[in-house]
Amino acid sequence: MDDKRIRLDLLIHDLKGPLSIIESNIRLLMELPEKYGPLTEKQKKLLGRVLRNARTGKSRVMDALQLGRSECGVMSYSDAAIGEIVLNSLSEALDLRDGSISEKLASCGDYERAREVLKKEAISLRMEDGLWDLRIVIDREKTEQILRNLVSNGLKYRRTRLEIEVAHKDGMLTISVSDDGSGIASEHHSRIFEKYFQVAPGEIETERGHGIGLAGALALARDLGGDLSLKSDIGRGACFSATIPAASAG
Secondary structure (H helix, E strand, C coil): CCHHHHHHHHHHHHHHHHHHHHHHHHHHHHHCCCEEEEEEHHHHHHHHHHHHCCCCCCCHHHHHHHHHHHHHCCCCCCCEEHHHHHHHHHHHHHHHHHHHHHHHHCCCCCCCHHHHHHCCCCCCECCCCCCCCCEEEEEHHHHHHHHHHHHHHHHHHHHCCEEEEEEEEEEEEEEEEECCCCCCCHHHHHCCCCCCCCCCCCCCCCCCCCHHHHHHHHHHHHHCCCEEEEEEECCCCCCEEEEEEEEECC
């Protein structure tokens, strides 16, 4: 690892301290009213969301460190249910937009309940019977990071709906996220995964990101032995599909 990468990882690592302090102090306010004074229900709700986002911030810091670990070939494999991976990724991706949706989704224990919550937000989730509880061997943290980035990207660019499809076949996990946004012209396809690349203002009528999420998702997918692809055209939305090796556990 070169000095530049080490300096960056050190800076990212040091962000964990301030975020941990924010998290712990909010917890004290919420859990010790006898010491810090009672809170109204509105205050509890607001602090609850701040607490969740402090934890999300810590998670994003770990995501950034995962990119460095991935670049050096460091993986952490374990077995996990596909449904758990999907649910955790979607809960975090949606929490930055609406904490109440994230709370409802996090409390879902099965596929049908999760689908119903997502349906109310114009998000369609599809997977074959039995896949939700199927346990696979995979680097869960990196896989969730890929899915979060694809979902966050789709939410930015969709007009009215988002479709998520999950499949597992021949030891490969495939996650596809499709939006009904303005689409991406074919001449941009070769560069859309480049770090900091953005389509010119006016070509896509929506909020703009920083050009990092997709580049990071591609890097993680390839480090895991998979890939990330795009199908899109102007006026036809975009579909990003990640394929990741994931053998069935047991």
